Amino acid sequence: MKAQHLKIKEYCKISNNRVLLNDQLLYEDQGSDFTTFIKLAYKKMDTNYPKFFKMDDLSKLGFLASDILLKPMTQDAEITKNIALVFSNSASSLQTDRKHQESIVDKENYFPSPAVFVYTLPNICLGEISIKHRLYSENSFFIFNHFNAKYLHDYASSLIESEKADEVLCGWINCDVEDYEAFLYLVSKKGSIEHNKEEIIKLYTTK
């Protein structure tokens, strides 16, 4: 199987108010809530993309983690990159769904907004990333109760082996009532980490 030759090139984690790139700490701010933390992290990373502030929390989280990995690869506007996006989580877009639901529950206080409603789909985050990095590529958003390394591994391998994508940005982006978590990794033909289920779980669980 060609799958054995695929590698993990880089990975990025945003959780517990820390931003890590390949286990190198890029930013930490233990005192802030998510809204403040993600804004400060955005500034620290020189993201410079004003549309960021219109996004919901899930899109902000996915966008920032992706941007850290993709920015060095997509800076040259002339070269189109075929990088697929395969994201997963357990809460879908529920945080924004709850917000839209609140706006329609009371007939006397009825104010549904298209700016909120559009984010009641988890794949909007993939659209935001595709726009920023000019990715005319495969997008898929899966929902699992828990991180599922086996399915992500098989799906990413299939996209590269069938030549639907050159590389796959893969992982877990979740926002829920209590917590948030981002773990993204780039599957490629080049890299130093083996692309297999065990390595993916190891990277995901190492704090």
Added chain:
Amino acid sequence: MNKTYLSYNNIVSSLGFDSPTVVQKIHEGLSGVTLIEDETLFPNPFYASVIDSDYLGKAFEKLQPAGGYTRLEQMMILSLDKIIKASGVALTDRVGLILSTTKGNIDTLDPRNPMPAERAYLGTLGHIIKNHFGFSTEPIVLSNACVSGILAISTAKRFISQGTFDQVFIVGGDIVSNFILSGFNSFQAMSTLPCKPYCKQRSGINIGEVAASVLVNKDQDNLPPEAVEILGEASCNDANHISGPSRTGEGLYRSILSAFKEANVGPGDIDYICAHGTATIFNDEMEAIALNRLGLDAVPLNSLKGYFGHTLGASGLLETIVSMHSLYHNTLYPSKGFTELGVSQPLNIITAPIAKDLNCFLKTASGFGGCNTAAIFKKVRS
């Protein structure tokens, strides 16, 4: 690479609870879209395709379910039950389960709904379906806006070719809810009349509800007569806008081109296009541009939204199943609601049932987030 086939299939909709009944109604020109007056769903009367609750409840009771199930769970279980039984497939660790939905049990977020709000987690929905039937593998829920239904077919094919599964059951479903109606209304996307895809008089979408299911199989044995082979599929983003389609149809154009490449076919091989056709000004125009860029303007085309409304995460799956039966019957069904071309580029819209030898069809969908998907299917028996 393995070949993959769409085999046993079912549709639970306002037009009936099995594929042959639903397709027969379409043949007769009947639509499931009617005027609904239900203030719990929307303050004003609206056009939608809604399943009769009594009929659904009675059909579901016959399965003698243990415990309480939501409306969507009942629809999905009813649909999947029929094809699991018809296929006789044992649910071993080689058999996958994919759910395709945009909003799942979103109605349970409403405080008036008797079910707990936790039921709105899509993974929970997946596990309820898994446990009801006793699947051995973890359910895969795909939630990728309005392309979910076709992308679920692509996903099943990919997992089979990767060796993860030998067979995959897909069930797609979404319901008509106040959540969805209020949202699309806030976008001013809802039509006040039955929808008219590609028509000059079109004025927006109708929402519909459906559960549809299909067995994806890598073996040619045990296929029903309407089975088709999946020749190629692809999904490309517009990289343009999160809620509006690309003006050049870029993502759809690239999706179809890439599906052609995998299928090793060209525009001349396509006998019929089952397009997305939501009946919004921008969507229909975008599709016309993309299809013309590919030289597909003369191929007979319909949108099935006039029969079912827009059934969101189930639409691509539902419409693929109807198209399979269209091939089987060698009959092109009209694009309901269409009278006069209302897009800037030529399209060959089907206006009356036409008997014709059909071998190969293209299915497309596009959705929020700039996503597009295309898939090409071919008749197994000629």
